[in-house]
Amino acid sequence: MENCIEVKNLNKSYGHRVAVNNLNLTVKKGEVFGLLGPNGAGKSTTIDCILGLKSFENGSVRVLGMDPARERKRLFERVGVQLQSSSYQGNIRVGEVCEEIAALYQSPADYHDLLSQFKLDQYLKQPVAKLSGGEKQKLSVLLALIPQPEVLFLDELTTGLDTEARREVWHVLTALKKKGLTLFLTSHYMDEVEVLCDRICIISQGHALVTDTVPKLIQSSPYQRLEEAYLWVMKEEIAL
């Protein structure tokens, strides 16, 4: 199968602090890939490097076969991105932020459809600032879907969502996965990762500890559930 995202020997440091240390990963078309790790492990930096938002010392990054920094205009017609803790213009309304994002793409999705899928359609005329934290988070995922992406990046997609809202988001994403969407996400919720991800990579202090499918990772650990297996991997790392 075709590789959608290819990261080879990625190195990035801020001054003397190494943020990403020789990271390699590939994500195939139609796959849901989870990048896991504690806060400060380098997840957001990795996403920023993959998207061409940050320069890096060495290594190479390809998304849909393109260099994100050089072929930005062509690439981002086909890639949707939700950045961690996004915020919006003061006193902008929900409908306006959707219209503005939709205007940036050649063939955007109908955002009214998306709003009703995410149960946000009643807020069309409301200021974004008046939405609850969970509704804002859902909106940021929704905006990433407006380009009708082939590849979707979600950084901490359901932080701050209640159980019901989390299910709505999962539901939309699994439906899109069936249609062949490739998804790259970071999350701190292992139940979510178990539901959504095909393969995961656990990183700590910028380097990869394991990259494997969810069932295989659980099998290799003495536990039954991903959360325990994850903690076990992190503990093994400290013991070494």
Next chain:
Amino acid sequence: MKKFFTLLKIEGKLSLRSIDSIFFGICMPVGIIILIGLIAGPNPTTSDAGYTLIQSSFGALVTVGICATAFMGIPLTIADYRDKKILKHFFVTPVSPTMLLWVHAVINMLLSVISALLIYATARIFFGYQMIGSELAFVGSYLLVMVSMYSLGLLIASLCRTIKTANVVCSIVYFPMLFLSGATIPFDIFPKQLQTVAGFLPLTQGIRLLKSASLGLETSLLMPLIVLVGSLIIGIILSMRFFRWE
């Protein structure tokens, strides 16, 4: 182009929703010209007779809109959008974040021009204002003052890393420019020492230029032109050097 106009429409609506830019950029200078008209009427100014106080203040008052947009609107919007990572988010879309900056440049230019036109209309309709000098020279000077002040506004946005410092710096720059350059209080009534100090403000030179253009005065305009073109060039070069998208 369609992208640009959609952004212009939405961002324009947002600008209109924040009352302060309308108040400081449009209502305040129109209010001042009405006050001057009511107080002084058709009487000539004391210091330089031959034209009315309205005629002598016109060139200064049209810069209030420029001042409000250049030292409040532009830098605060950019700092705010950078703080909220809105500019950063444009990097992961097919559209360059530069387009968002141009959209705001156009919105602010429109605000300044509307402010100037309203001041002109008020002066003309209610107080019979006539421009003595050449209209063309005046419009040219106006545009030069505008781009020059906007480049300084962009420079503030480039040098201030956070919205908090931008707020402080904007207040420190905006109020002296507004009150000491002659934009709101006639420059001629300042004490000599204050005039010397205020002469260093780029806007003071801009107002000298506009005033001579509107009154058709035959004074040397070398100094104002050097200061304005200099500010423009320095502002653009330093902004390009220090500007950060996030």
